Amino acid sequence: MNRDSQLKDGLTVTGLPAFTDNYLWLLHDHRGHAVAIDPGDAQVVEHGLRQRNLKLVGILVTHHHPDHIGGVAELAEHHHCPVLGPADPRIPMVQQRLVDGDCIQLEQIDMRLRAIHVPGHTLSHLAYVGHGAVFVGDTLFSAGCGRLFEGTPAQMLHSLDLLNALDPATLLFCAHEYTRDNARFALDWEPDNAALRARYRESCQAHQTGTATVPSRLSQERTYNPFLRCDQSTIRERLETSFQRELSTRLEVFTALRQRRNGYVAVHADA
Ligand SMILES: [Zn+2]
Structure with a gap:
């Protein structure tokens, strides 16, 4: 991949593919100072830093x-x-512990991010927002959302609502390339959604050419991500048919949708 995204205030984000489908993000300024977000693999980050002549000043x-x-x-x-x-004791290498609302600034890079507590995938999960971008880890994906390993559906729905309340122009940097499978799944619940169909086609093409589908804009996600669209009657009605019961609240719709996604294996026409 190695496609760069330009943010506000002269900052750039570089995505480094790692493992099977992860993206490790480097946020860097014009002086070549960089922050690594979720560096799951040190060698991938070292290579990315060398390639771009960047100096790592924070993680x-x-x-x-x-x-x-x-x-x-x-x-x-x-x-x-x-x-x-x-x-979180499971991340002992964290030196500066952050809570919801904390403003993050580092000495050597002109960057201001705000931490948002987004429990659901895990209980202590944070997202980072600023400069027209949000780094969401495994909370929200393009056309999908993270698995609920620790949190409740109510916690996750609230977290997604917090992210969805950001400026619609915000660029969404999620940590996995799951768009094609997510969009294929979403089509089962909203088959007539033109934006979703376009997103699926686009992600199939990207898969064939090995290009990234992220970042996307929040405004786009609102048009095709079913987990941000639990108020849509088509999604609710199809889930009601699938579960053979009435789903009267948005939370019930979200819970049912997430449950169907858990056991879902995508099959693609081009596979
Ligand atoms: Zn995770």
Whole structure:
């Protein structure tokens, strides 16, 4: 991939593919100072830094899963840079513990991010918002959302509502390339949604050419991401048919949709 996204205030985001379908993000300024977000693999980050002649000045972590923190200790030691993230004993390398609403500033890079507590995928999960971008870890994906490993559906729905309340122009940087499977799943519940069909086609083409489908804009996600569209009657009615019962609240719709996604295996026409 290695496609850059330009943010406000002269900042750039570079996505580094890692493992099977992860993206590790580098947020950097015009002086070549960079912050790594969820560096699951130290070697991938080192290579990305060298390639772009960047100096690592900080590490941000969204949650404790190994594919998000695997490279943190090695990078922090090598670059002598601070590690910021949730207060969670499962992330012992975090030196500066953050809570909801904290403003993040580092000495060597002109960057201001705000931490948002978004429990659901894990209980201590944080997202980072600023400069027209949001780094959501495994909370929200393009055309989908994260699995509920620790949180309740109510917690996750509230977290998604918080993210959905951001400026619609916000660029969404999620940590996995799941768009094609997510969009295929979503089509079962909203087959006539033209924006969703276009997103699915686009993600199939991207899969064939090996290009990234993220970041996307929040305004786009609102048109096709079913987990941000639990108030849509088509989605509710189809789930009611599937579950053979009435779903009277948005939370019930969200819970049912997430349940169907858990056991879902996508089959693509081009596979
Ligand atoms: Zn995770």
